[in-house]
Amino acid sequence: MRPQFLYEKNLQGVANSVKRKQEQYRKIVRHLYYNGAASIAEIVKAVKISQPLVASLVDDLMSYGMLLDKGVGESIGGRRPNLFCLNSEYQYVIGVDINLHTLNLAVFDLSNKQIFREEIKYFDLENSNDYLNSLVDKIESMISQLGISREKFLAVGISIPGLVDAKQGLSHTHLSVAENGLARVLGDRLGINVLLDNDARTMALGEKAFGKAIDKENVLCLNLSNGIGLGMILNGELHSGKNGFAGEFGHILIDPEGKLCYCGKIGCLETLTSGKILVKNIREAVDKGQPTLLANYKKENKKIDLRAVVEAILQGDQFAIDQLNQMCEYLGKGLVTLIHLLNPEMVIIGGKIAHAGKFVIDPVTMSMNKYAMSRISSETELVCSDLLDDSALMGTMANVMRSVLSLD
Amino acid sequence: MRPQFLYEKNLQGVANSVKRKQEQYRKIVRHLYYNGAASIAEIVKAVKISQPLVASLVDDLMSYGMLLDKGVGESIGGRRPNLFCLNSEYQYVIGVDINLHTLNLAVFDLSNKQIFREEIKYFDLENSNDYLNSLVDKIESMISQLGISREKFLAVGISIPGLVDAKQGLSHTHLSVAENGLARVLGDRLGINVLLDNDARTMALGEKAFGKAIDKENVLCLNLSNGIGLGMILNGELHSGKNGFAGEFGHILIDPEGKLCYCGKIGCLETLTSGKILVKNIREAVDKGQPTLLANYKKENKKIDLRAVVEAILQGDQFAIDQLNQMCEYLGKGLVTLIHLLNPEMVIIGGKIAHAGKFVIDPVTMSMNKYAMSRISSETELVCSDLLDDSALMGTMANVMRSVLSLD
DNA sequence: ATTCTTTTATAATTTTTTTTAAAAGTATTC
DNA sequence: GAATACTTTTAAAAAAAATTATAAAAGAAT
Structure with a gap:
């Protein structure tokens, strides 16, 4: 069998029996991919196919080289099970x-x-x-x-x-x-x-599959780098909207009396909170002689970029922390809107700014406490990504x- | 068979074969409920069960009295099909x-x-x-x-x-x-x-099943009466959030310099737009001698409530229309946030204010044009509910x- | 009137499950 | 520490379920 067999969905002109078999294989592979090595008995429970059939399907997949016999596993009071796992080098x-x-x-x-x-x-x-x-x-x-x-x-x-x-x-x-x-x-x-x-x-x-959103059904993921991105897991599924335009969190209205955004509107969240603005504000302050660790960067002719700012924050730079705090106040305001609308169980902060850890989490939490209805926001956990740059x-x-x- | 059989899900201690049969029945009933009368051939295509089996399942359901034979239907170039439908008096x-x-x-x-x-x-x-x-x-x-x-x-x-x-x-x-x-x-x-x-x-x-949201996957439904409610269909499913608290649209921040809301926060959408506010504003103006059809209500000792206001608007009352327009400006602002975040294909306005029809749609559309990124908002249709008070x-x-x- | 379609019914075959039995352990008892 | 009772996993046989293939029925199109 060609390895690509998993990919071929909605095949036409193919007998139903072939499709059904494919679906059965897929269920088993799916379970092994998401749950790791398993015995026949475990697979039976998970995929709701009878044991003799699962055994024969697993046999097939082994003969194709897609599955490997991992030997016997631990017993829980009886015959030891034979464990099977995906051949990780199959594809x-x-x-x-x-x-x-x-x-x-x-x-x-x-x-x-x-x-x-x-x-x-x-x-x-x-x-x-x-x-x-x-x-x-x-x-x-x-x-x-x-x-x-x-x-x-x-x-x-x-x-x-x-x-x-x-x-x-x-x-x-x-x-x-x-x-x-x-x-x-x-x-x-x-x-x-x-x-x-x-x-x-x-x-x-990434967060849903490998990060802190595992087993969560309603999670918002913020990508805080130079801009502000938003990815939403709602009802366990990624939400993209009608055209894939969902998640324009950076352009929701926060301050009607605010600045012009590059999108043409006034007072967008991104005019108040973003890595770009943070860096810009700090650069301007450094030029005016603000005492901060980042001033040294300029002296050494190194570029003050977002990475440098986060580094300074982690080193305790008072001015940079203060600047970040100010942004987080606005970010929290924006997040409150999201939380009121979507009632997520978790908000994960990712992107370059997530490296700042508690230096983001704490001020955003404070802002949320101030602006959110506590009955709703108390159900939402705010955390930084583990995966960080890899997410x-x-x-x-x-x-x-x-x-x-x-x-x- | 007891009629309740459809209701009993996740039965325990029941053979798998029974569960599977139940699932098959449910598929057929489901198709007939959502699509109306159908022939065996049509059901076969829809539920992906073979024709002899579908025929026998339909036989069963008929013998239980759940399905009715509707006689022969129109042919599309061959033997006329036997049509079956739900017995609407079965439950x-x-x-x-x-x-x-x-x-x-x-x-x-x-x-x-x-x-x-x-x-x-x-x-x-x-x-x-x-x-x-x-x-x-x-x-x-x-x-x-x-x-x-x-x-x-x-x-x-x-x-x-x-x-x-x-x-x-x-x-x-x-x-x-x-x-x-x-x-x-x-x-x-x-x-x-x-x-x-x-x-x-x-x-x-209601809108998804019987109204304008039929066949739509991402739809927002506003309940505009004395307060503001929001129901969301996302990815074809109702979104409720972790605790069922999703949809607190009335309490998103619109005006940071605004009034105190009863929820304790400042500048919530509901402090600016709601049937309650509309009525309150109009009552106050009437007391001050504002010329409006609604002034007659007071003279006749009738109560000026939301229903009366909408009636006046439909009769062309200039002042009431103007008041509604003002609210719609804010409502549009709030909607833009929703649209930027969720990229829905349709927004349906329901509730008592939906009776105003174009008198709501037009000013809200104008506001959206002003505040939304057109690439996103142009994908969203704004309409009033058909179902109105019945939705x-x-x-x-x-x-x-x-x-x-x-x-x- | 004949040919072609579509629907339905029946028979044959295949698939899948249930049932039963065997294999390979663990836990307990003497 | 061996014998026994109990569990769990796997394999094989028997039974059931579901599908495919085929045929018949009923009407449409030519």
Whole structure:
């Protein structure tokens, strides 16, 4: 059987029996992917297929090389079970995390291990065929470097900032040079299926699959870097809205008397809270002689960027902390709107600012206490991401596996 | 077979074969309920069960009296199909729409027809056992009046304002005298299963099942009466949040310099837009001698309430229209936040103010044009409800059927 | 009137499950 | 520490369920 069999859904002109068998295989693979090694008995309970049938399906998958016999496991008072697990080298997934100035690449095996990881700095995102070409080149060279045959790659998962229509595989904000849609163009050139989504949503998927949102049903993930992104898990599912435009948290109204936003509106959250503004404010203050650790950066001719600011905060820089606190007041205001509307069980802060840990969590919590109806907000936990810079990349893997292993 | 068989999910100690059969029956009933009469061939396609099996299942359901043979239907170029439909008198659903001052009761048959309907005015909602008793009395007298045996009632669906935890059957804001939870208390006393939800969410379910949200996946339903309620259909499912507190649209921040809200916060949307405020403002203006049709109400010693205001607007009363316009500006601001966050395909305005039709739609549209990013808002249709005062009641029926006929 | 479609019924086959039994342990008792 | 009773897992046989294939029925189109 071709490894791709999992991918082929809604097959037409194929007997129903074949589809049903595929679905059965998928259920088993799905359970092993999400829950790790399991015995026949455990699989039976999980997938609701009878034991003789599960045994025979597992046999099949073993003979295809997709499953491995892990030997006998611990008993709970009887015969020891035979454990089976996914052959993590049976297939691979390519993860591509596109940022404005950096490109992160990874190859995952079926145990979610990164068997390859590369961070390419100064890889500036621009809407040109040159960019597309070098993106493809980078991926191609990674593939040939690994020496894994193309058929072994289940899909390429891509995370990209801006407006994205995941269903159609379109990136509206960036790389619109890809005429037939970014997903299709890249897919055609690489000869591998491509799955696209917005960075904040990909992060949310990463958190749901591998981070703090595991087993949670209603979780909001903030991507706090230079801008503000929002990915939402609602009723256990990623919410993208009609066109994939959901999550424009940065452009909700916070201050009607505020500043003009680049989007044309007045008083958007992003005019008050964002990494960009934080850096800008601090740079201006440094120029005016504000005492802060970051002043040294300037003296040493190092760039004051968001990373530097967070570093200073972690070193206890009073001024930078104060600046962050001010932003968090506004951010909290915005979050309260979200919480009132969506009643999530958890809010996860990710992105570069998440490195600041309690220095973000505490002031945002304070702001929420002030502005939120406590009956609602007390049900919501506010935390920083564990995955941090890896969450989007991990999310691409989660997105691919979610898509491939989805039932129905 | 007992009619209640559809209701019994997650049965324990029952053979898998029985559960599977139940699921098959449910699929067929579900299709017939949602799509009306169908031939065996149509059912086969819809439920993905083979034709001989569907035929035998339909036979079974006919023998139980749940399905009726509707005779032959139109042909599309071959033998005419035998059509089957639900026996609409096989079971009934009781709908209860609790409002602050009015109680709406209905009994639905399986074709969604209201075979009984009663509007009880001046039935003021208060947190007392007296209220509970008279509620039960009203329902009981309706049942006995109809002369339908209790077993024939599939469930009671209830719509109630305020914070509701539908999963647990709890009403937090109103009727907290019901100690074990409103749903259980009423269920025990009536001897019929009770399904509870918040009024705005029930309306959303009504719109999704019977109104303008049919076939839409992401729809927001506003309940504009004295307060502001919000029910959300996201990814095709009702969104309730972790505790059922989602939808507190009235308490999102709109004006940081604004007035104190009764919730303790400053500048909530409800301090700027709500039927209550509208009426209050108009009353004050009338007292000050403002020329308006509503001034006559006062002279005639009639009460100026929301209904009167809407009537005046529909008669073209310039002042009332102007007051509504002002509110709609704020409402539009709030809606923009929703649209930016959730990217819905439609926003439906319901509640008493929905009777104003274009007098609400037009100013809100204008406000949205002003405050929203057009790329996103242009994907969202803004309409008034068709169901109007019936939407919550219809929603209770939809809620019951959704729950009973849900797969898995 | 004949051919073609579509629907329904029946028979044959396949798939899946239930049942039963065997295998391989653990826990307990003497 | 061996013997026995009890559990859990797996395998095989028997039974049931569901599907596919086929045929018949009923009407439409030509």
